[in-house]
Amino acid sequence: MCEALKELMKDELDAKWAEGFAEGRALGRALVILDLLKDLGEVSEELQRKIMEQSDTEVLNQWLRYAAWAETIQEFEQKIQ
Structure with a gap:
C-alpha cells in the first residue's frame, strides 16, 4: 500500500476517533445534567x-x-432559555 494512502487512512481514522470522542463527552455531560436535575424533581x-x-x-x-x-x-430552565 502506498504511503499516501496509508496517511489518508490514518487521517480518516483520527478524524472519526475525534468525532466519536467529542460525541461521548457531550453525551456524558448531558447525562450528568439530567442526573442533577432528577434530584430536584421530575424532568419533562x-x-x-x-x-x-x-x-x-x-x-x-x-x-x-x-x-x-x-x-x-x-x-435551570430559565437560565438555559
Missing part, C-alpha cells in the same frame, strides 16, 4: 430531549454549572 420529556440533543460541549459545560447550582428545575 421536552427538557430531557433539549439536553440530549445539545452537542456543543461549551454549552453543556455552562448548563452543568446551572444544574449544579439550581434549586429548582424551573430555575
Whole structure:
C-alpha cells in the first residue's frame, strides 16, 4: 500500500476517533445534567430531549454549572432559555 494512502487512512481514522470522542463527552455531560436535575424533581420529556440533543460541549459545560447550582428545575430552565 502506498504511503499516501496509508496517511489518508490514518487521517480518516483520527478524524472519526475525534468525532466519536467529542460525541461521548457531550453525551456524558448531558447525562450528568439530567442526573442533577432528577434530584430536584421530575424532568419533562421536552427538557430531557433539549439536553440530549445539545452537542456543543461549551454549552453543556455552562448548563452543568446551572444544574449544579439550581434549586429548582424551573430555575435551570430559565437560565438555559
